[in-house]
Amino acid sequence: MADETINGTPVTDEMIQAWADEAEAGYDVEKLRKRGRPTTGDGPGTVVPVRMDAALLEALNARAEQKHVSRSEAIREAVRAWTQVA
Numbered sequence: 001m002a003d004e005t006i007n008g009t010p011v012t013d014e015m016i017q018a019w020a021d022e023a024e025a026g027y028d029v030e031k032l033r034k035r036g037r038p039t040t041g042d043g044p045g046t047v048v049p050v051r052m053d054a055a056l057l058e059a060l061n062a063r064a065e066q067k068h069v070s071r072s073e074a075i076r077e078a079v080r081a082w083t084q085v086a
Contacts, residue, residue: 050075060074060075
């Protein structure tokens with residue numbers, strides 16, 4: 001092995017063999033970590049650009065921080081309330 005490391009730990013032939021054995025045994029697909037952003041409803045989401053003046057954006061950021069949610073989630077909550085969609 002040519003000085004390969006993972007998080008600073010040298011990779012050994014034994015480690016590689018263990019990984020190969022694990023892969024050959026197969027993986028439970030349901031237990032694998034899912035990648036990508038989580039869905040926000042039914043199906044994939046659509047990005048909707050919105051323009052805001054500085055005061056509105058500042059108020060949005062403050063409210064989102066106060067509620068411990070992302071800016072996007074705060075906007076979704078506001079639109080749901082306005083449109084009365086759960």
